[in-house]
Amino acid sequence: MIVAAVIALLLAPLAVLRRRTLVAYTAVDAATWLFAFILWLRIPGFDPWLGAIGIAVVKLATLSLFIANGTEVRWSANRAALLAALVYALALPVIGRHPLDGDEPFYLWVTESMVHDFDLDLRNQYAAHGSGPQFNDPTGPNGEQYSRQEPFLSLLLVPGFALFGVQGALATIALFGVLLVRSTVRWMEDEGIADAHVRAVFPFFAFAPPVLYYAVRIWPEVPAAFFFVEAVRGVRNQRLKRWLPALFGLVMLKLRFALVAVALVGTMFRRRPRALAIGAAVLVVPLGLLYLITGSATNVHVWGELLPAPGERYVTGFFGILTDGMSGIPFQAPFYLFGLFALTRWRSTPKGFRTGIIAGSLYFLYLLPRPEWFGGWAPPLRYLVFLMPVLALGAASVWDRLSRGAIAIAALWTIGLTIHGLSFPNRLFHIANGENAIGEWLSFYHRADFSRLFPSFIRMNGASWIGVFAVLALIVIGVRRWKHDFAIPIFALALAAGFAHAKKPGTRVEFEDAHVVKEGGELYPEMYTMMRVTYRGGWILQAGQAISFQAQRGTHTLHAITGLGATFELGGHAYHIDPHPEYQRVRVIIPEDGRVTLRCVSGAINVDRMERE
Numbered sequence: 001m002i003v004a005a006v007i008a009l010l011l012a013p014l015a016v017l018r019r020r021t022l023v024a025y026t027a028v029d030a031a032t033w034l035f036a037f038i039l040w041l042r043i044p045g046f047d048p049w050l051g052a053i054g055i056a057v058v059k060l061a062t063l064s065l066f067i068a069n070g071t072e073v074r075w076s077a078n079r080a081a082l083l084a085a086l087v088y089a090l091a092l093p094v095i096g097r098h099p100l101d102g103d104e105p106f107y108l109w110v111t112e113s114m115v116h117d118f119d120l121d122l123r124n125q126y127a128a129h130g131s132g133p134q135f136n137d138p139t140g141p142n143g144e145q146y147s148r149q150e151p152f153l154s155l156l157l158v159p160g161f162a163l164f165g166v167q168g169a170l171a172t173i174a175l176f177g178v179l180l181v182r183s184t185v186r187w188m189e190d191e192g193i194a195d196a197h198v199r200a201v202f203p204f205f206a207f208a209p210p211v212l213y214y215a216v217r218i219w220p221e222v223p224a225a226f227f228f229v230e231a232v233r234g235v236r237n238q239r240l241k242r243w244l245p246a247l248f249g250l251v252m253l254k255l256r257f258a259l260v261a262v263a264l265v266g267t268m269f270r271r272r273p274r275a276l277a278i279g280a281a282v283l284v285v286p287l288g289l290l291y292l293i294t295g296s297a298t299n300v301h302v303w304g305e306l307l308p309a310p311g312e313r314y315v316t317g318f319f320g321i322l323t324d325g326m327s328g329i330p331f332q333a334p335f336y337l338f339g340l341f342a343l344t345r346w347r348s349t350p351k352g353f354r355t356g357i358i359a360g361s362l363y364f365l366y367l368l369p370r371p372e373w374f375g376g377w378a379p380p381l382r383y384l385v386f387l388m389p390v391l392a393l394g395a396a397s398v399w400d401r402l403s404r405g406a407i408a409i410a411a412l413w414t415i416g417l418t419i420h421g422l423s424f425p426n427r428l429f430h431i432a433n434g435e436n437a438i439g440e441w442l443s444f445y446h447r448a449d450f451s452r453l454f455p456s457f458i459r460m461n462g463a464s465w466i467g468v469f470a471v472l473a474l475i476v477i478g479v480r481r482w483k484h485d486f487a488i489p490i491f492a493l494a495l496a497a498g499f500a501h502a503k504k505p506g507t508r509v510e511f512e513d514a515h516v517v518k519e520g521g522e523l524y525p526e527m528y529t530m531m532r533v534t535y536r537g538g539w540i541l542q543a544g545q546a547i548s549f550q551a552q553r554g555t556h557t558l559h560a561i562t563g564l565g566a567t568f569e570l571g572g573h574a575y576h577i578d579p580h581p582e583y584q585r586v587r588v589i590i591p592e593d594g595r596v597t598l599r600c601v602s603g604a605i606n607v608d609r610m611e612r613e
Contacts, residue, residue, distance in 0.1 A: 005052075008086045009059050013066070016079050021070035025063065032059055050423045053094065057419045060087065061411070064203035068196070075199055077189065081182035084206045088174040088215050091422060095216045096170065098425040102378045104218040106134065106147045108169060110154035111161045120146055135530065138299060148299060150290070152252035153220045173222060177215030180226040181206045184389040187233050188396055191350035197399040204335040205392040208414045210381040213421055213428055219378065220253040221385035227253070228260065228386045232356050235268060244278060250386075251286045255299060258283050259366055260386070264359035309369030316457050317368030321384070323467040325454025326436040330471055332380040332417065334410040339391025340475045342398045349397050356390030379421075379428040405487025406479040432533040434459030435513060442502070443515035447595075448550060450502040451513055458533055462508065505550040505593055507612040511539040520545030524606050536583065538608040541568070546599035551590045552612050558586040559608040566603035571596050583608060 013025050036055045039046070067073055100108060109125035117124055121144040126132050138146045156176075160168030184205060188198045205211060214221040227250040234243025247264065250257045261282055290299050322328060329336050342349050343357070367383055395402075420437065421428055427437055435443070439451035455467025478487065509516070512523055521541045525532055538560075539547060551571075558570075565579045571590045588610070590596055598607065 005056055005090050008090055009056065009063075012060075012083060012086055013063055015082055016067055016074055017063075017070060017072070018074055019072045021066055021072040025066045025070075028062060028066075029059065032062060047423075050419075053423045054419050056090070057415055057422065060207060061203070061415050064207065067203070068200040073199065075195060077182045077185040080185045080202055080206070081178050084181040084215075085174075085178045087207055087212075088177050091212065091216045092167070092170055092174060094422050095213075095425045096167075098429075100166075100218060101426075101429050102219075103134075103149055105129070105131070106149050107154050107157070107218050107220075108161070108166065110147050110149065110151055111157040111169060114151075114154060114158055115162050120144075120151055122147060150220075150252065150254055150286075150299070152249070153218075153223060156223065157218070169218060170216060173218055174215055176223040176226050177206075177211065180211070180215075180222055180229065180389070183226060183229045183233065184392060187229055187352060187389065188393055190233060190236065191352045191393060191397070193350070193393070193396045194399075197396045200399060201392055201396040204395075204410075204414060205388065207418065208335060209333050209417050209421055210379060210385050211388055212418065213379045213425075214382070214385050217379070219382065221382055224250055224253050224257060225386040225389055228257075228356075228359075229389045231264060232352060232359060232390075235264060236352050236355060240278075244282070248282050248285070251282060252289075255286065255290070255301060256363065256366075257386070258286070259363040260359055263362040264355075267355055267358055306366070313369035314365075317370070319464070319468050320457035321368075323455045323464070323471050324457045325439060325451075325463075325467075326430060326432065326434070326456065326458060327380045328455070328457075328471075329381070330474075331436060331438075331454070333388075334413045335395065336388065336391045337410070337471075337475055338395035338398065338402055338407075338479055339393075341402070341479050342391075342394030344476055345398055345401070349394055353390060353394045353397060356387070356393070360387045360390065380430070401481050403479055403481050403485050403487045405485045405491075409487060409491050431527050432458045433512065433537060434461065434510065440514040443513060446503065447515055447517065448503050449506045449509070449513065449515045451510075451515070452506050452508065453498050453502050459510070459537075505552045507552060509549050509551060509610045510537070511547060511549070511607045511609060512537045516547050516549045518547050521547065536608050538606045540604065540606045541566075541598075541600035542604050543600055543602050546597050547607070548595055548597040550594065551596050551610070553590055553593045555613045556588050556590060556610045557613060558588050558610045559583050560586060560605050561608070562603060562605045564603045566605035567601040568598060568605060569601055570598045574601065577605065587613075 013022060013029070017025055032055070036051075040051070043051075067075070106122075109122050109129065110120060113120060113122055113125055121140065122133070123143070123145050126145060133145050134148055137148045140146065157169040157172050160170075160172035162168070164171065181202075185198060185202065188201070189195075211222065211225070227246045230246035231243045231250060234240070234246060243264075247261050251261050265278070265282075320328065323330065325331050329340070342353065346354065364384075364387075430437070434456040435451040436454055439454045442448075442450035452461055453463055455461070455463045455465075457464060516539070518539065521539050524538045524540050525535045529535065536559075541547065558575075560566075560577060561580070561583045562577050563579055563581070565577060567574060567576045569575075570588050573589060575586055575588060577584060577586060
């Protein structure tokens with residue numbers, strides 16, 4: 001695989017660069033290889049897999065830089081698709097190191113059932129793979145076990161799976177990724193985006209999260225993005241033969257995309273009233289097919305989900321997508337902040353961008369109050385992948401107005417995310433707990449609470465609303481191009497200040513977090529508990545077990561629960577808690593700033609958090 005990667009990285013520039021630009025890139029490329037060789041000699045104990053992926057991503061980023069700024073570049077949508085095909089072909093075995101997870105096995109088992117059993121009943125697959133259905137999956141009148149996942153994606157995987165098994169199924173998704181890249185580039189050209197701007201935006205969209213992650217895994221998101229782009233292009237060009245089948249395919253992939261179809265058809269109603277009838281047909285057919293398969297037109301969904309939710313859940317969902325450190329756009333896909341900046345220039349953006357945003361608005365509104373906004377058991381930003389081409393178009397349309405310093409910061413952050421995601425694909429399946437990967441790593445390495453600096457709307461913390469104002473200011477002001485660009489120095493100062501602050505004890509300690517040193521005990525609830533975010537997380541201590549952490553001097557409130565009763569020591573004092581079925585608050589005193597130890601002396605106790613009064 002490494003040999004194939006080297007060959008692909010050597011051939012890729014030949015497809016797009018020419019003459020002086022190609023010569024210049026070749027010189028830089030040779031220096032990169034030399035630098036990699038020196039590092040290999042100087043750091044013999046370094047993880048070779050991480051190093052190889054890091055070099056490959058850096059070389060890909062270097063090529064992208066020359067594609068964006070080169071004066072002699074052969075460019076077209078087909079060449080963009082060719083580059084995407086090379087990258088996805090290399091990423092497939094890399095991501096494949098982590099087994100299928102989340103909903104992926106169920107999509108594959110439905111495909112397997114179609115190929116081998118010629119039906120959708122998964123009883124044979126569950127028996128063969130030693131698994132069982134997901135919670136509340138539909139069943140047939142004779143005990144048939146159906147998947148809650150709509151079967152259209154599994155149907156699309158049938159040819160690839162029949163020929164090459166799992167690898168063929170994954171290659172099918174990658175092919176949809178290639179088609180998505182081609183369609184998105186063509187869409188930008190249709191909307192009159194300058195060629196140089198398309199080339200600059202292309203690698204951020206095609207070779208970076210979240211599209212890269214979903215282009216090499218079995219999820220419906222990348223095929224959905226392709227169908228969505230084709231539908232919007234068809235509506236913009238008034239081509240019924242393009243948008244109608246694309247919209248039908250979109251709704252067939254996931255019933256939730258019916259909301260997108262409704263909004264997109266609504267954009268055509270004034271000009272073409274018959275679109276309403278056509279759109280209704282697009283919705284009725286998938287509902288009818290689901291009814292025939294599962295006996296329910298809405299599958300596992302209920303009509304009550306269309307009713308409004310409490311207002312605070314919309315607020316939490318919106319700012320979570322905007323700001324959350326684990327799953328928010330700034331931390332998981334910072335490039336798309338530029339697409340959000342385009343929203344502030346609404347009237348001057350291309351009509352296709354406005355159509356795409358309007359088409360996704362109803363879907364987005366219904367997404368906000370649902371817990372799925374933070375991704376669930378899936379890579380981050382799953383539910384927004386289909387909107388990423390729209391945000392990429394928006395970013396391309398305002399490229400001349402963007403701060404070059406902000407672009408550089410987003411590029412470096414994106415490179416780091418890509419290296420991390422390809423090197424440790426299992427970490428993309430992160431259980432929501434209020435921490436993100438970089439916060440956990442820094443907290444564990446320095447034994448200090450770095451996670452508290454990252455806004456969390458999964459587990460609200462002190463940085464949440466500060467982060468909201470910071471991100472809004474960044475979108476409206478910070479990414480804008482100014483006469484004097486201070487983006488990089490301001491960012492550097494913010495990093496230094498944040499690092500210095502995180503090394504000091506905080507006013508709140510979450511005992512399940514990575515910075516807390518555990519001497520025995522166990523996590524509560526277990527990591528893979530369904531909807532774990534709805535529980536009060538904590539750490540269970542039995543007699544003789546302890547945890548240590550940094551804390552500020554003063555009086556604190558300890559939140560804990562015990563069914564047996566417990567005695568514990570903290571800061572040189574002993575405390576007793578009587579048994580109680582609910583969480584209790586215990587006032588404790590920390591004599592001085594620094595590291596303290598909480599030790600369970602007798603009984604058992606589940607400690608949730610500690611807050612300074």
